[in-house]
Amino acid sequence: MTEAGRRLRAGMVGGGAGADIGKTHRYGMRLDDRYELVAGVFGRDASQASRVATELHIPEGRAYAGFRQMAAAEAARPDGIDVAVVATPNDSHFAIAKAFLERGIAVVCEKPLTGDSATSAELVRLAEENGTILAVPHCYSAYAMVRQAARMVRDGALGRITFVDVEHASGWASTPLELTGHKQAQWRTTPEVAGFPSVVADLGTHAYQLARYITGLETDELTGQLQTLVPGREVFDHATVSLRLTGGVTGRIWASMAATGHNHGLRIRVFGDKGSLEWQHEDPHHLSVQDLAGTTTILTHGLSTLSDDAARLTRVGLGHPEGFLEAFGNFYRDLADELTARRDGTPSTIRELSFPTGIDGLVGVQFVEAVAASHANNGAWTVPASASLQEV
Ligand SMILES: NC(=O)c1ccc[n+]([C@@H]2O[C@H](COP(=O)([O-])OP(=O)(O)OC[C@H]3O[C@@H](n4cnc5c(N)ncnc54)[C@H](O)[C@@H]3O)[C@@H](O)[C@H]2O)c1
The missing domain is CATH 3.40.50.720 (NAD(P)-binding Rossmann-like Domain)
Structure with a gap:
């Protein structure tokens, strides 16, 4: 060959x-x-x-x-x-x-x-x-309906963006699981391995990337509050963050591994002056869109009316469930396109809505550091280092 x-x-x-x-x-x-x-x-x-x-x-x-x-x-x-x-x-x-x-x-x-x-x-x-x-496999941005949301926001379907709300509030470690020998809980609650604002690095970075991916907005400054809900735990397992985003838009991020009773708990809502949208990871086929009158339209994975960005990530037809594995598959397919293009000397395949790179990983880590710094300073508004990246 x-x-x-x-x-x-x-x-x-x-x-x-x-x-x-x-x-x-x-x-x-x-x-x-x-x-x-x-x-x-x-x-x-x-x-x-x-x-x-x-x-x-x-x-x-x-x-x-x-x-x-x-x-x-x-x-x-x-x-x-x-x-x-x-x-x-x-x-x-x-x-x-x-x-x-x-x-x-x-x-x-x-x-x-x-x-x-x-x-x-x-x-x-x-x-x-x-x-x-x-x-960096922030796999949630590789769901068809997340790409649809990002395309709609980019194309102005919601009008001027006013507020973004993301929660990655999972309940998997609402008890001291780390004391039971649970391997993943053990390292995620060890500050030397996971970092002391563990939940921000673990789940907050996913939520933050999703907000950036769908809205295209970056953070001017933020204020963060960290808590340990499970007594005796050595890391923070619960975080709430307020964001001041590009152009005066505000946002809120809630990351938790101790949101009792929640399963995966990832949800994003974006509001504009003409409409709003909502996507939940546990119902990934649907994107709920509301207009000014309060009418709700449910867009479904596989509909022929979706954007090309969403349609190209649809593997099986309307009504057939796709999920986490397919999102990873989508991430790897976009990456394969670009790796192959570079190997074969053909034009780059990177599109506006593509896979997250090291820059996204870096911006995520800068977010973690800014939240930790704000918390240490009694919740003071803090400028993440990524703000200077925007000016480059
Ligand atoms: N993108 C996502 O959706 C997602 C989901 C879960 C975890 N993660 C991330 O993936 C990473 C792994 O998480 P996990 O839950 O799978 O952890 P895990 O503890 O279940 O698995 C880690 C594996 O790495 C191996 N390992 C550790 N050090 C090694 C080394 N030096 N050389 C070779 N193997 C080594 C361990 O033996 C184990 O097999 C973490 O950084 C986590 O944040 C991402």
Whole structure:
């Protein structure tokens, strides 16, 4: 097969036995058959990692003991990986992503991109300097009805935007789950791994990216309040943030892992002077749009009247459910288009509403830092470092 015709070769760090999100990346990569997973370090435990590699049919010699060895070996191979997926807990993102980017290998790095904005900016710089791509899987922006919402706001369907309200208020850790041996709860409540404003980094960054993606607005200043609702927990598990956005628009973000009784709990509402819209992750097929008179129109995934941005993300017809795995698939398809274009020297495929990059990851980390700084200063209005990015 010619270089131009082949699938992209992918590797993964993380996603071992019992891990959460790594397998979703693997499902997402398979949906359009644009990638083959050929290398990896599937967890910290060597024997378990080797078993997972066997189950995934990783070729002999490409299940590595560590990410540094993997990056060096894959960069040296004529058939080395095109992209490395980093699906490990937060504290290891920087070192792993750096090892691949500095060798010119594209990286998909989970959120939050890193633990501080200096290291996030360094990853963005490394990707640029090495002529490669750093992408961050804020998968919610890859839902068809989120793209529809973003297109409608961009096209002025709601008129002048006045207010944005996002909540990623989940109830999964409303009890001290970390004391029961729950792996994901343990690292998410360990400040050295997750950062002390843990819930802002974990769920707040998703909510923030969704607000930016749909409205195209950035933050001039914010005020944040952090709380620990579960007694004894060492990180903040509940956050409320008020935003002053571009052009005087205001916004509100609520991120919680202790919203008792909630499931995933992601919802966005955008208000304008002509109408408003609402999208909820647990009903992803529908986008509710209200006009000035209060009439509600429910737009449905798969309708022939949706925008091209939404229609191109619809895999099966009207009435057939699609969800989280397809959103990851959409993220990976947009990324594959661009990686392939760069490999083959064809024009860039990046469109206005495309996949989140390292810049979005950096802006997310700057948001986390600004919320933490505001909280530490008794909720003072704080200018996130991303405000200066807007002026560049
Ligand atoms: N985009 C999303 O929707 C989404 C959803 C969930 C989690 N995440 C992010 O994904 C990351 C992983 O979260 P998770 O819940 O899957 O964690 P997890 O604890 O379930 O899995 C982490 C995996 O990484 C492995 N690992 C850790 N350090 C490693 C290293 N140095 N080398 C190789 N493997 C290593 C662990 O053994 C485990 O297999 C986090 O940053 C989290 O914020 C994103």
